[in-house]
Amino acid sequence: MQRPRIRERIRATALELLRGHPQGLRYSELHRQIRQSDTSFNASTINAYIWNLDALHPEQVYKPIKGLYRLIEFKDPIPAELNEEPPVEVQQIKIREEVFYPLFASWLKNDIEDVTHAIALGGNAFRDRWGTPDVIGKAESRRSDVIKGPTSIVSAEIKIDPAGLVTGFGQACAYKLFSHKSYLVIPTQTPEDELARVDSLCQIFGIGLVTFNAKCPALPEFRLVIRPLKHEPDLFYMNRYVAHIEKELFS
Structure with a gap:
């Protein structure tokens, strides 16, 4: 008998995993567990075959909230917020901040669906002392959307060291110059009093706030604390900065 194609194997694995997680x-998390179930599966291949799992199997899968996949047979009885797992203890090692850039880009696109495409940036890609976002994305209407809206630019600044919160907040504010939405992403290990200050500032300035486990790239557990307020950036600066990454972001 001919072995099922990789597409069918990945989707069958996804459905089986969802069957074992009623919540x-x-x-x-689905992507991670599929990868663990068969290391021969390529990460990008898994993404290609599960990102629209609910559209491919509407009779079996639905999304109770953005980015959360659940089998229809488990619909309603279990609230989405029960999708919690105990924290994973990891060895204390020095981790580079850049490791989290593509992870957050994927979370922004696939878990909360705030963008349709996102890329890790960082460095000095904009060649400007006002700084370059660590992650930048765009939100566009899909072909299947009945009502279509204009393209939006979303930027994010990520900090793994709580000592850099003030700098990070300032950068996130600066990104509003050319972005419709701006995020500040900080460690869950941030002291409570510092987190409270940043929380208040983000609410005042309309910055999105996300916390994550800065000690574990394998399971960063990004958590949305405050949604960013959408606003209209300066069109001149938006075109000026996005021109540097037009190919990567729009091709």
């Missing part, structure tokens, strides 16, 4: 699985 549902976030995209990133």
